[in-house]
Amino acid sequence: MKTITKIAVSTLLVIVFPVFLFAQPQVTITPPKGEPAAVISIDGKGFKPDEEIDIIITLDEGEKVGLGTEKVDVIKADANGVFSVKSGIPINAKPGKHKIEIIGNKGSIIETFVEVTPKEKK
16 A cells, blocks of 8 residues: 555656746736737746747737737747737727737747726827
């Protein structure tokens, strides 16, 4: 019985422990809300080294728009798995919470949200 327990514990450590050993992707949107055309910063860490990143916001009616590529052709994490880009909230985004998917070409993936606020009347 002790042998079975040792095998079970060893197997669990081999399968589960590596998940905690490697960093999980994290993303911060600053500010977390804004009106259409507002500039936001998208900062990520815990991605794979040199991983190419796609950042996609889903607007109403399921329209998907890429973010963060205005001044660069490719968003790429550095050797430490970190990236930072600025982007504008799409001008056609309606007020409400919108999902942002951050997808790396080496398997990293995370979802977050940005809240679009109504345009202020001037």
